Amino acid sequence: MKITVMTADEQIITVDVDPHETVENVKALLEVEISVPLKQQQLLYNGKEMRNFEKLSELGVKDDDLVMMVSTAASTLSTNNLGFNPDGSAVNPEAFQQHVRSDSNIMAQLFQSDPELAQVVLGNDLNRLQEILRERHQQRSKLRSQQEEELALHYADPFDVEAQKKIEAAIRQKGIDENWQAALEHNPEAFARVVMLYVDMEVNGVPLKAFVDSGAQSTIISKSCAERCGLLRLLDQRYKGIAHGVGQSEILGRIHVAPIKIGNIFYPCSFTVLDAPNMEFLFGLDMLRKHQCIIDLKENLLRVGGGEVSVPFLQEKDIPSRFLDEERYSKQASSSVAPGTSGTTDRSNNVVPLGGQSSGGSRGDVAQGPVFEAKVAKLVELGFGRDAVIQALKLFDGNEEQAAGFLFGG
Template sequence: MPVSTLREAIQAETAIAPTSQHLYHNGRLIQDDTKTMEQLQIADGEMLALHVRDMQGSTGVPDQGRRGPPRRRPGGQDPELIRLQILGDPNLRAEATRQQPQLAAALDDPQRFAQLFNDSYDREQREREERQRQIAQLNDDPFDIEAQAKIEEMIRQERVMENLQNAMEHNPEVFGRVHMLYVDVEVNGHRVKALVDSGAQATIMSPSCAEACGIMRLVDKRFAGVARGVGTANIIGRVHSAQIKVGSMFLPCSFTVMEGKQVELLLGLDMLKRYQASIDLAKDKLIIQGEEVPFLGEAEIPKESEEALEEEPRLPGPAGTTIGQRSGVVSGPQSAATASPRQNPPQQAQQAQQASQQQAAAPNFPEEHINQLMALGFPRDAAINALQATGGNVEFAAGLLFGA
């Protein structure tokens, strides 16, 4: 049966003119009426979507009791057409669920979807017009230096948000969380999950790990000192040689015992270069002297290093999403964001609560750590917030402040 015959059958049943019928198969518009169902690869039992447009051209004024979805606004996109395209493409639906969960939840309700789509469009339009109005007001005096500086900052912020939106649309993978590389090793018979870090100069072990491995008695305290980088950390000493098992190989290795690290053991460049190790990301393995050692999966990674990322400060992103300041990870809208405004406490109460939490949390961090961050030029409140976000790690806190 050709498509033209199908359109005539639809007209006989619904009184919708063929010119107003837009038929979709798997999200694709059927435009050639001369082709048959077989030629279009439409099998029995498959679903076709009918989108009705320009109803006035065939049936006059639509029935007030049967209101269709809102028509496309001038210069805008048709909400119903977008909804049908998303329904017909699993990839688009998955992306909508990830980036626009409210719209994705309303895909089966044309009226609700169109309302949410138009509300979002109106909100963006109002924000755009407000920015243009502010720029126009500032342009009233072109010789005002402060006004020109504000215009420059507004334009810069607009370009930043545009760049962010383009990145989320075309390169969403850059906002995914990249997990660190860990391998299972044994030090003096004690199993440890070691972080592989080719950017670290030396192999580092925490004091608690050195105690558990039974090599704390071998620490040479003549090598004690202070490690300086983004932050500072105390070096207790150095274990000149201990046996480490990587894969099936037993290798001698030296360890720098250092405080203030959230990882128990970090395999640095000294060991990786000594044994000519290779980090093969394609195979997801550490190749050392010809032996391939698989990296640990996400579920096997120590949770201590992930907790700092979970508590990191977040920035607002498009469509109600939030973006981590340090990791760049995008999260969907929180459930609290969908609650009614009357359920939210007043802003002053929230600020007072946050201030009380900061005051209560301040004694948990050594004053020395707070002073170290303040010496870098940051206020005390910012230093305390950074320490809270990083679990008390001074190095991570300093990196967070510098990257903010």
């Protein structure tokens, strides 16, 4: 490896040495190069004196590192001007900065090995220079400690349980680090933020950005958005209650049908209205299925009606910044109306399912007794298949009218 040695009289020498070479041998090599007797040399690395018997690898010296050399006659003066403190900062940062600036070779090496430090050396902020020097010292110290620990574990007693646990943890961490490096190289997109899916829609003639979420059971609209769209007058408060999920939101009721415009075609849509100021409009699975929507991630399109209308998902620059911050609230709201979590509340604050049932069961758990069979028979008489009828009744907690509307709408 190569190390750079800076002398007190601003002379720069680059020497090629073995990492396991002793300091004394390095001094002997320098004696030949610059004619300074070995006994008069004092080498400093990170502000600490390098003793003759120590090896470069033990001191943590690596390729392209900088070592300061002073003669014993001027050691005090040089240490005061160009030396380093125990924390890695320069004793005299201004003198150190001027010294490094004046040597084009050192600056060229810095720009290759540490561009950030090189830029700070060329700047005028000495405090920042000291911070960078301390950071580099801490990084080297941490790396040296890790290497020493790994070396100690290598020679640890194989019957020492604690040592074997540390070896196991070190092996596991090494695997994690290698996996991280592989991800950076082969799958860097995994570290980027994933922007959720938004499309332009009109609700009752009012344009807005709709968050498309196939993981949400119901289509959700906030009270403020419903009011802006002129739909609050249609709010059916018989369906109000408390939605429990990741968080808790108040269900103000339901708007049974209103027109939404996707592309140039109008579609009927129903909404669950939440008192959620941090979430505006969420296009959920109920309407995605009803209108046979296809989320085409290859073409970045939302296809509606089996493909009769296609609208592009919005790019990040087209999505209001507040929406990007509200995605977590939207997910919270969508999980709050997940199966078995939403319902109306009675005076004792018990949660019962939507649709007026009092059994306390969740959607999909509607009791299939005589009453349920009578509803199934009535809807089957209308020409629907039995399986579809049962599924619709379970979806709406046994509410016959809602199930019929769903079946007719599908």
